[in-house]
Amino acid sequence: MTEHPSGDLCLEQLSKKFESFTAVNSLDLTIPEGSFFALLGPSGCGKTTTLRMIAGLEDPTSGTIRIGDVDITHVKAHRRNVNTVFQSYALFPHMKILDNVAFGLKRRGDKDAMRKAQEALDLVELGHTAKKKPNQLSGGMQQRVALARAIVNRPNVLLLDEPLGALDLKLRRQMQIELKRIQSEVGITFVHVTHDQEEAMTMADTVAVMNAGNLEQVGPPADLYDHPASTFVANFLGQSNLLTSRVTGLGGDGLATADCHGHEIQVAAEHIPTGVRDVFVGVRPEKLRLDRSGRNHLDGTVTDASFAGVATQYLVRLPWGHEVTVVQPNDGSPRARVGESVDVSWEPGSEFVLDASQDQDAGMFDTGLRDA
Amino acid sequence: MPSVGAALGGGGATAAPAQRPRRNWVPYALLLPGLLWLALFYATPMVTLGSQSLQEGNVYDGFVFTGNLSVYPQALSEYWPQLLRSLGYAATATFFGLLLAYPLAYFMAQKAGRWKNIMLILVIAPFFTSFLIRTLAWRIILSDGGVVSDFFERTGLINLLEWLTLTTGGTLLNSKFAVMAGLTYNFLPFMILPLYAALERLDPRYMEAARDLYASGWQTFRHVIWPLSLPGVVAGTLLTFIPATGDYINSRLLGNTQTVMIGQVIDSLFLRVLDYPQAAALSFILLIMIVTLVALYVRRAGTEELV
Amino acid sequence: MTWIKRHLLAFAALAVLAYLLIPNLVVAIFSFNDPRGRYNYEWNEFSAAAWLNPCGSPGLCEALGLSLRIGFIAAFVATVLGTLVAFALGRHRFRGRSGTNLLIFMPMATPEVVMGSSLLTLFVMAGIPSGAVNITIAHIMFCLSFVVVAVKARVSSLDPRLEEAAADLGANPFQTFLRVTLPLAAPGIAAGALLAFSLSFDDYIITNFNASPSSITFPMYVWGAAQRGTPVEIFVVGTVMFLIALTVVVIGQMLSSRRDRKA
Numbered sequence: 001m002t003e004h005p006s007g008d009l010c011l012e013q014l015s016k017k018f019e020s021f022t023a024v025n026s027l028d029l030t031i032p033e034g035s036f037f038a039l040l041g042p043s044g045c046g047k048t049t050t051l052r053m054i055a056g057l058e059d060p061t062s063g064t065i066r067i068g069d070v071d072i073t074h075v076k077a078h079r080r081n082v083n084t085v086f087q088s089y090a091l092f093p094h095m096k097i098l099d100n101v102a103f104g105l106k107r108r109g110d111k112d113a114m115r116k117a118q119e120a121l122d123l124v125e126l127g128h129t130a131k132k133k134p135n136q137l138s139g140g141m142q143q144r145v146a147l148a149r150a151i152v153n154r155p156n157v158l159l160l161d162e163p164l165g166a167l168d169l170k171l172r173r174q175m176q177i178e179l180k181r182i183q184s185e186v187g188i189t190f191v192h193v194t195h196d197q198e199e200a201m202t203m204a205d206t207v208a209v210m211n212a213g214n215l216e217q218v219g220p221p222a223d224l225y226d227h228p229a230s231t232f233v234a235n236f237l238g239q240s241n242l243l244t245s246r247v248t249g250l251g252g253d254g255l256a257t258a259d260c261h262g263h264e265i266q267v268a269a270e271h272i273p274t275g276v277r278d279v280f281v282g283v284r285p286e287k288l289r290l291d292r293s294g295r296n297h298l299d300g301t302v303t304d305a306s307f308a309g310v311a312t313q314y315l316v317r318l319p320w321g322h323e324v325t326v327v328q329p330n331d332g333s334p335r336a337r338v339g340e341s342v343d344v345s346w347e348p349g350s351e352f353v354l355d356a357s358q359d360q361d362a363g364m365f366d367t368g369l370r371d372a
Numbered sequence: 373m374p375s376v377g378a379a380l381g382g383g384g385a386t387a388a389p390a391q392r393p394r395r396n397w398v399p400y401a402l403l404l405p406g407l408l409w410l411a412l413f414y415a416t417p418m419v420t421l422g423s424q425s426l427q428e429g430n431v432y433d434g435f436v437f438t439g440n441l442s443v444y445p446q447a448l449s450e451y452w453p454q455l456l457r458s459l460g461y462a463a464t465a466t467f468f469g470l471l472l473a474y475p476l477a478y479f480m481a482q483k484a485g486r487w488k489n490i491m492l493i494l495v496i497a498p499f500f501t502s503f504l505i506r507t508l509a510w511r512i513i514l515s516d517g518g519v520v521s522d523f524f525e526r527t528g529l530i531n532l533l534e535w536l537t538l539t540t541g542g543t544l545l546n547s548k549f550a551v552m553a554g555l556t557y558n559f560l561p562f563m564i565l566p567l568y569a570a571l572e573r574l575d576p577r578y579m580e581a582a583r584d585l586y587a588s589g590w591q592t593f594r595h596v597i598w599p600l601s602l603p604g605v606v607a608g609t610l611l612t613f614i615p616a617t618g619d620y621i622n623s624r625l626l627g628n629t630q631t632v633m634i635g636q637v638i639d640s641l642f643l644r645v646l647d648y649p650q651a652a653a654l655s656f657i658l659l660i661m662i663v664t665l666v667a668l669y670v671r672r673a674g675t676e677e678l679v
Numbered sequence: 680m681t682w683i684k685r686h687l688l689a690f691a692a693l694a695v696l697a698y699l700l701i702p703n704l705v706v707a708i709f710s711f712n713d714p715r716g717r718y719n720y721e722w723n724e725f726s727a728a729a730w731l732n733p734c735g736s737p738g739l740c741e742a743l744g745l746s747l748r749i750g751f752i753a754a755f756v757a758t759v760l761g762t763l764v765a766f767a768l769g770r771h772r773f774r775g776r777s778g779t780n781l782l783i784f785m786p787m788a789t790p791e792v793v794m795g796s797s798l799l800t801l802f803v804m805a806g807i808p809s810g811a812v813n814i815t816i817a818h819i820m821f822c823l824s825f826v827v828v829a830v831k832a833r834v835s836s837l838d839p840r841l842e843e844a845a846a847d848l849g850a851n852p853f854q855t856f857l858r859v860t861l862p863l864a865a866p867g868i869a870a871g872a873l874l875a876f877s878l879s880f881d882d883y884i885i886t887n888f889n890a891s892p893s894s895i896t897f898p899m900y901v902w903g904a905a906q907r908g909t910p911v912e913i914f915v916v917g918t919v920m921f922l923i924a925l926t927v928v929v930i931g932q933m934l935s936s937r938r939d940r941k942a
Binding site for chain 2 (some may be wrong): 688689691692695696698701702703705706709710719720721726741743757759760761763766767770771772773779782783785786787788789791792793794796797798799800801803804817818819820822823824827873881883884887888895896901902909913914916917920921924925927928929930931936
């Protein structure tokens, strides 16, 4: 360990090509020191390859990786002050839990390795398992050991490769909270790779959405959700109703009018991308209401209703055949029935507007490619 | 013989992880000593064997390379009965080996539960004890007046064996029967272990699914168990057939002059008659025959993962 | 009747197991025989004489000693060379893989009599006299492939992520190999070494082609004895070998099942 750089993690023009396939295409990204950063995308989008390049397990085809001012692009994995929590944990099956956790410290000749390892185990509340072997532990416990094994080294950056993928839903929720707690306690930069948009949004300060080797959008989860920059982000991050429309003119009070299949609707003028007239007006399902209380309204017929406890999700067919999803909280208001004619309304400004020259369905379906 | 190579390498070639592509000298350094050894002491001897077969002379005055190929037709015309007999005995031993090994391997892999490890030990342990001594034990087991010979006589099975010309003179020893029984016995562990390895990987839910989809016990075996165990069957039959063809310990210790196998001929031509060219030619013929059969078999069986 | 039918497979399995084990039992019983003639093929009367003096048969213990020496050397060298090859095949991508596989596979597809006789022609042409060195060289050659197969099976089933995890945690390539790869591959290497030793110790055919009158191994001794008479002492050695093998295999099984349970 020759250097201990600290500072922001910067990826510049980072690319990785496997023969003819470009896994990561000229990525520029700055991850602030001490932040919890999520790299989100479907299988095969290049997020794991990016992670492996940061870890030093994969050589970039071009570009640089820096931590602060130090270029670590060509530093070997074992000389980088970066640690990884592997997807299937990769705990050494022939070593006791404590030896697993102390492994990295011992490689650096830390005299106090065992005590620090025990402390790290205590931090993840597994101090009592020190003498056990990995396969005597449950999946959730192994996950925490893998975390302890990584953070005990006090890396500048901790990489988490789908760390919760193998856990059941309830355990995932617990571990998400646990990971956030640990991150705020140790203050290390966490880079979390996941394909689960909900996980990325609940945990990270900043989310970067990747698609087919390219960066789609970076920002705080709420920004990404409320103002997706592309149909891919709109569809991949939660559900979106995209209404094909044409901007027809500017109104007063910062609103613009648009024509949506012969219906006039209003949108916030600031949401319209500059110089674009053919647009998708996007409205999230929970922002639609099944009444006329919003200033924009359309009529439709309920084609499906699924009750999900806290809310009910409806599919409503609009006059031109397009179906929109509406989510209504079960707050005591009357529920619509299938076949019923309803009004669908929303408030101008709660929408986002995207250039209609994109694929409307991007990000809707998993591409089916394996993550490279 | 690309298929032979593929037979061995299939697993490795696909499983080879994409690692450290830059430091390319490492695998070659790892391979060098082992491959050098095989090149020197496996491949080179094949060349000298071929060369020896084309020489003329004798051990006292020395041999001269003449390139006379006529030794091959000569050797073939003189020893084809022993060659064919060796293949026949080996094939029989392989067939019965498979017949015996399959139920044991299947039982161990799928049904034995906590007895599995003990049974595995009992299969492996005899394999680690002297082949020759165990073969001698068969002389005791099959000897006249023993339990086995008694049983064959009482049940009249001996008459069946006589009628099949597997035994002569009412005794079990020094017969085709004894040689084939010995061969079957001696190479049985080589059949059981690959079969066991293949059957152990078999998820019992496949069998349950087959039964659920109305397959009878036999149909389940025929359409599910057997196809999935084929890699083990191919490996086991090869590991039995190849050594059994060249073996002459069984035919020498348990047989008679009518059961001489090709290995015995090569041994005595080399070490007693000292007719090196003829012996080398026969040895070479045996090698070519086996390799051809193995290559055809592996291709036919269409299995990629053998070893 | 249905009970029998239900347990038919178990009966068949046990019968085959008996077929495998009866010769060993017979050898054990006849090691306590006091044969009437030179051949120990018929039961005469109980005697522990051979057990009390296993070296009583002239030359037997010398042959045994030679076989053990050759077995250890051959197993050691074949294990080292074979393990290296197995690591190359299981852990690296390189040109010439199929050629390598072919060269590894061929000794296993070649009858012993062909390998033994071809080596004899090599040594004859090189003017090297037969003897224990030639035998050892031959044994290393044919054991090597089996070691490669045993170790490769283990190495290619190892999760490559474990090695990446080691590198990620600051272990250099040498430390990764020593602390992670090697311990995980150890069971395969041990199995390969054991197999190599037993193959070498038990080999008669290849050995016979390359031996001299001063290099009589144990199997050659047994073979020679079988021509003139079978001393009870070789049955004693056979029984002891079986017991040792049983112990080794039991220990191996216990180790591996403990690993399965705990590690």
